[in-house]
Amino acid sequence: GAVVSQHPSRVICKSGTSVKIECRSLDFQATTMFWYRQFPKQSLMLMATSNEGSKATYEQGVEKDKFLINHASLTLSTLTVTSAHPEDSSFYICSARLLAGITDTQYFGPGTRLTVL
Amino acid sequence: DQQVKQNSPSLSVQEGRISILNCDYTNSMFDYFLWYKKYPAEGPTFLISISSIKDKNEDGRFTVFLNKSAKHLSLHIVPSQPGDSAVYFCAASLTGNQFYFGTGTSLTVIP
Numbered sequence: 632g633a634v635v636s637q638h639p640s641r642v643i644c645k646s647g648t649s650v651k652i653e654c655r656s657l658d659f660q661a662t663t664m665f666w667y668r669q670f671p672k673q674s675l676m677l678m679a680t681s682n683e684g685s686k687a688t689y690e691q692g693v694e695k696d697k698f699l700i701n702h703a704s705l706t707l708s709t710l711t712v713t714s715a716h717p718e719d720s721s722f723y724i725c726s727a728r729l730l731a732g733i734t735d736t737q738y739f740g741p742g743t744r745l746t747v748l
Numbered sequence: 749d750q751q752v753k754q755n756s757p758s759l760s761v762q763e764g765r766i767s768i769l770n771c772d773y774t775n776s777m778f779d780y781f782l783w784y785k786k787y788p789a790e791g792p793t794f795l796i797s798i799s800s801i802k803d804k805n806e807d808g809r810f811t812v813f814l815n816k817s818a819k820h821l822s823l824h825i826v827p828s829q830p831g832d833s834a835v836y837f838c839a840a841s842l843t844g845n846q847f848y849f850g851t852g853t854s855l856t857v858i859p
Contacts, residue, residue: 635791637791665847674837674849674850674852675792675837675849677846677849680846722789724792725791726791726792730843730844733780733799733801733843734780734797734799735780735841735843735844736782736794736797737782737794737839737847738794739791739794740791741790741791742789742790742791
């Protein structure tokens with residue numbers, strides 16, 4: 632199946648710093664990538680939809696100035712958590728959409744564990 | 749507005765038996781459905797999908813059934829194995845548009 636990578640897998644940072652997470656589709660081109668957040672024992676929460684070459688679409692309640700998303704190429708999207716605070720500590724997961732004929736599948740990255748001290 | 753629902757948060761099954769995970773949706777326009785498996789601290793892994801033009805899709809031990817009139821899909825795993833223990837998410841989409849995920853069902857397969 633299609634492979635999506637995320638980097639870094641874990642990051643610990645101090646409060647007030649910014650953290651960038653990369654999401655790459657390794658063997659296919661993705662015009663659309665998604666960013667999710669997962670809190671412990673909860674479901675995936677869609678944060679934003681990232682379209683190559685255009686601005687991301689954020690879900691209600693997600694601060695676009697805090698969670699900066701860039702989708703500069705068909706294989707790379709980045710999420711930057713700006714001025715991170717402890718409440719931003721979470722598991723962040725990206726996915727890339729593969730549309731082929733009648734199939735429409737999201738392939739997920741392995742996730743990034745962010746801990747803000 | 750939960751358009752995709754998994755009403756059973758957890759399920760326990762004996763090894764070797766069948767696991768049946770259920771999912772209901774509200775939007776009759778959805779035309780593509782997927783199941784994902786997720787281990788803790790990992791991203792979801794795509795398992796199997798089905799287009800609305802079909803009512804069944806099989807891949808090895810995994811079979812997805814779609815009942816459009818009832819707006820219901822299910823995932824059957826047979827025989828269940830301890831390694832199948834994970835959280836399973838169903839998802840639905842209008843091809844090319846937003847995906848909607850259920851809240852997940854935690855499956856435990858007892859050896």
